[in-house]
Structures are given as C-alpha cells and as structure tokens.
Amino acid sequence: MEGIVTKKNANLFTVLSDGRSYIVSGKGTLKKQGVFVGDKVEFDKTIEKVMPRKNLLIRPPLANLDRLFIVIAPLPKPDFVLVDKMMVYCFVNGIEPILVVNKTDIASDDFICETRKNYKNACKIIEISTKNANFDELKKEIQGTCALAGQSAVGKSSIMNVLLGKAVCEIGNLSAKVQRGKQTTRLVELFAFEKGYLADTAGFSMLELTMVSDLSPRELSTYYPDFLKARQNCKFSSCLHQKHDKCGIIESVKNGEISKMRYLNYLKILQELQQFKKY
Numbered sequence: 001m002e003g004i005v006t007k008k009n010a011n012l013f014t015v016l017s018d019g020r021s022y023i024v025s026g027k028g029t030l031k032k033q034g035v036f037v038g039d040k041v042e043f044d045k046t047i048e049k050v051m052p053r054k055n056l057l058i059r060p061p062l063a064n065l066d067r068l069f070i071v072i073a074p075l076p077k078p079d080f081v082l083v084d085k086m087m088v089y090c091f092v093n094g095i096e097p098i099l100v101v102n103k104t105d106i107a108s109d110d111f112i113c114e115t116r117k118n119y120k121n122a123c124k125i126i127e128i129s130t131k132n133a134n135f136d137e138l139k140k141e142i143q144g145t146c147a148l149a150g151q152s153a154v155g156k157s158s159i160m161n162v163l164l165g166k167a168v169c170e171i172g173n174l175s176a177k178v179q180r181g182k183q184t185t186r187l188v189e190l191f192a193f194e195k196g197y198l199a200d201t202a203g204f205s206m207l208e209l210t211m212v213s214d215l216s217p218r219e220l221s222t223y224y225p226d227f228l229k230a231r232q233n234c235k236f237s238s239c240l241h242q243k244h245d246k247c248g249i250i251e252s253v254k255n256g257e258i259s260k261m262r263y264l265n266y267l268k269i270l271q272e273l274q275q276f277k278k279y
C-alpha cells in the first residue's frame with residue numbers, strides 16, 4: 001500500500017492511506033535515511049520504502065512541505081526579521097509562504113495596513129481571528145502538505161483547533177508562555193483536510209538561516225519576490241544592495257516601491273550571512 005506518514009512516536013509511525021490510519025513500524029534498513037512525518041511511503045506491516053523527497057526540514061522535522069503558513073499577531077509583538085528569514089527559508093526549499101495575520105479582533109488598523117503594505121509583493125496574506133472565525137480563505141489554501149509556524153503564542157494551536165472543529169492542540173496562556181518561553185506543542189502531527197494536510201509546529205521560533213541552508217550572501221536577494229523587478233536596475237550583477245552606488249533596490253526603497261522594513265531586515269539577515277561566511 002502507499003500512504004503518507006502523519007505521525008511519528010518513537011519507532012512507530014501512523015500512515016494514512018485512502019482515508020484510513022495504520023500504525024506500523026519502520027524497517028531496519030531505513031534507519032540511515034530515516035522516516036519523517038510528511039514522507040510518502042510504501043508499507044505493509046512495516047514501512048518498506050520511502051519515496052524521494054521534495055524537501056526535508058530539520059526544525060520542525062517535516063518532509064515534503066508544500067506550503068508554510070507564517071502566523072503573526074499584534075500580540076506578541078512580531079519579530080519581522082524572523083518572519084523574513086522564514087520566508088527566505090521557504091523560497092530556498094521550494095515552499096510557498098503565506099502570511100497569516102491572526103488576532104485581527106485586537107489589531108489596530110495601523111498594524112493591519114502596515115503589514116499589508118510591507119508584504120503585498122512578497123507573499124499572499126490572510127487575515128483571521130480565532131475569536132470570530134471566518135476561515136474559508138485559509139481552508140482553501142490548505143493544499144498539499146502544509147504547516148503552521150510562527151512565534152509562541154501567536155495562536156497556531158488555536159487556529160488548528162478551529163480548523164479541525166475540536167481541541168487537538170493544547171492552547172497556551174499568552175503571558176505565562178512568553179515569560180517562560182515554553183513550547184506547548186512538541187510532536188509534529190499532520191491532520192488531513194479536504195485537499196491537503198496541516199501540521200501545527202513549535203519549531204521556527206528561532207531560525208538561524210546559516211544553520212539550515214548554505215545560502216550565500218549574494219543569493220539572498222534572489223529569494224525576495226518584492227525585490228525582483230528593482231534588482232534588474234542594479235549596475236553591478238554582484239550588487240549586494242548595501243551601497244548607494246547605482247543600486248536599483250536602494251532606489252526603489254527611496255521611492256517607496258520596496259518596503260523600507262523589508263529592506264532593513266534584508267540588511268540584517270545579509271550581515272548575519274556575511275559574518276557566518278567569514279569563519
């Protein structure tokens with residue numbers, strides 16, 4: 001039979017096939033390549049074969065991710081450098097990022113407008129609140145293997161529970177969690193939806209791009225869809241967009257075509273990559 005691994009617990013795997021769940025073990029010979037949640041497998045009583053992967057994320061451990069919903073909220077205050085790193089991470093790995101603005105019930109108009117403005121050319125944006133659920137738009141985007149990511153307490157588990165119509169994920173208390181930095185969600189599990197699968201993840205709360213990919217400083221800006229057009233106006237093909245010397249991106253930041261916040265965050269991420277490459 002063929003199926004998808006939706007859960008991993010010690011040496012036992014849950015495999016979903018034709019709408020039915022099977023609990024199976026992994027074959028010893030698969031030890032080296034490993035079996036991960038999201039893997040497409042051939043199985044009988046044990047997993048016999050793992051199909052070639054599109055990608056494999058280490059943190060959270062997930063295979064074949066198609067879409068990542070990056071969740072932010074007005075509270076806790078977003079770390080947009082982290083958001084932008086996640087986006088780069090997605091584009092490097094062939095994953096489509098979608099920015100989900102949660103807690104719109106407590107968001108100021110300013111917060112929503114700024115966020116729309118900053119990301120309108122970078123990715124798709126969906127605005128929701130788990131308090132007055134209208135989840136049609138989000139549901140439509142659950143296609144292929146998807147995951148929710150983002151800082152602790154932005155509402156990932158709450159979103160999961162609304163989507164599934166039952167409490168499958170533990171919801172944390174905002175203040176307690178921020179204080180202790182505690183993660184309530186640990187194991188990754190994929191839940192089946194009409195057209196895809198969705199996982200709640202605790203990973204990605206801190207992302208070191210240098211740890212997860214061998215991205216070079218020069219490549220970085222190629223993973224910014226909102227920089228694409230302006231890059232063509234850089235005089236030098238090796239331009240890192242740090243100096244005013246005939247740089248199309250800096251020009252576009254000046255005339256407002258590129259978000260200043262996105263650009264300043266780009267510079268921070270670039271510096272991190274440059275420092276890493278020195279050693």
Ligand SMILES: Nc1nc2c(ncn2[C@@H]2O[C@H](COP(=O)(O)OP(=O)(O)O)[C@@H](O)[C@H]2O)c(=O)[nH]1
Pocket residue numbers: 102103104105106128129130131132151152153154155156157158159170171172173174
């Ligand atoms: N006001 C408001 N609070 C929310 C919303 N969604 C979640 N919360 C609250 O945010 C806190 C953290 O939620 P949780 O789902 O555990 O976040 P996670 O850490 O990202 O999984 C909880 O107190 C939730 O009740 C929302 O849409 N509006």
Ligand SMILES: [Mg+2]
Pocket residue numbers: 156157158169170171172184185
């Ligand atoms: Mg959670």
Ligand SMILES: [Zn+2]
Pocket residue numbers: 231234235239240241242246247248249250
């Ligand atoms: Zn440039």
